[in-house]
Amino acid sequence: MKISIITVCYNSAAIIEDTIKSVIAQTYDNIEYIIVDGGSKDETLTIVEKYKEHVDVLISEPDKGIYDAMNKGIEVSTGEIVGILNSDDFYEREDVIRAVVENFDSSIDLLFGDLVFVKPENLKKVTRYYSLPKFKRWHLRFGWMPPHPATFIRKEVYNQFGLYKTHYRISADYEFLCDYSWSRN
Template identity: 45%
Template sequence: MKVSIITVVFNGAEFVRDCIESVLSQTYTDIEYIIVDGKSTDGTVAIVQSYGTRIARFISEPDKGLYDAMNKGIQLATGDVIGLLNADDFYRHDRVIENMVATFERTDSDAVYGDMLYVDRTDTKKLKRYWRSGWYSENAFLWGWMPGHLSFFAKRWMYLQYGLFRLDMKSAADYELMLRFIHKHKAKLAYMDEVTIVMRVGGISNSSLQNRLRANREDQLAWQLNDLKPYMFTFWLKPLRKIKQYITKPPEVHIK
């Protein structure tokens, strides 16, 4: 099973090397690593190029934002499975892809997902948040559930058949895509009950009331665009579920 891993980056010289090393150090060998750069000016390009042919595909050109860059990577991918890893983030250990492929093969699933840790941007030993996705049950999206996006690996045929990220969405494009794949098209899921991704805090935040209200509107739009009918309380259960992520402690894990 060939796995395509896509990293999108723009001016990420500070941390992109950690991200790249976490992919290249994986024990699973059939990996196609694709990096899509948004025409960085801070030395990112030189760092990526220093890895030579260990990076299967590398493009550096202006884009229309994060999800446009992800779409470019997906369109370049030739693997059976596609995973996304942002330039600030890294895999928790060197067997993540090996374990993910084994889960696909054992369960014959369309998509596999796991858990994520959020850590301090500079001190990655300092835990900020633990996203335990948990086991999926049918219609869980109605109750505010969703898996962590970067822990989500999907068969490439799903992108070809059901489409890429919508560029008319902003912070909720990942939510809309997983809602479409999982809730609307009934993808067969398998859960990896382990932390797979370590994310540095940062990026688009829904912590303020204004941002949360905007995200709430985008969540509603995601359901409308897919001709799906949520419960009245669906959009408020989603942020409420996140509260638990700040108080729940993960099992003892070693962060590389």
């Protein structure tokens, strides 16, 4: 099963290398890695270039915000599963994608896991922990949402429900998950 990982970025030179390294360190082999850059003016693309043999698709052009960038990545993705790992995020372990794929079966459209929030200056300092067992679908009614970097969605769900609505500045992912969730009742 192919999984597409999308990293969106803009002027992310200070942080993107750890993100890229965490993707290429994964023990699962069938990963399509897509980077969507919003036309960075710093050294972001120089860093991406260092890892070009691990990047299957690079799009670098101005966009209309983070959801437009995510949509560009989703549109070109060819994996059965899509995960979005922003440029200031990283996978803590090398077997994350393997575990995701092993837990997807034909009855699952969406899967999400735990997320650890840390301080950028001290990656060992945990500031918040988002735990999968605590989330219930009804939590969406109160604005509680699965964390983006720990959410993986079948490409066919995007094909069925559409992409993120770009007129939402900060909540298009929440709106998408609510639409999906309510359709399953």
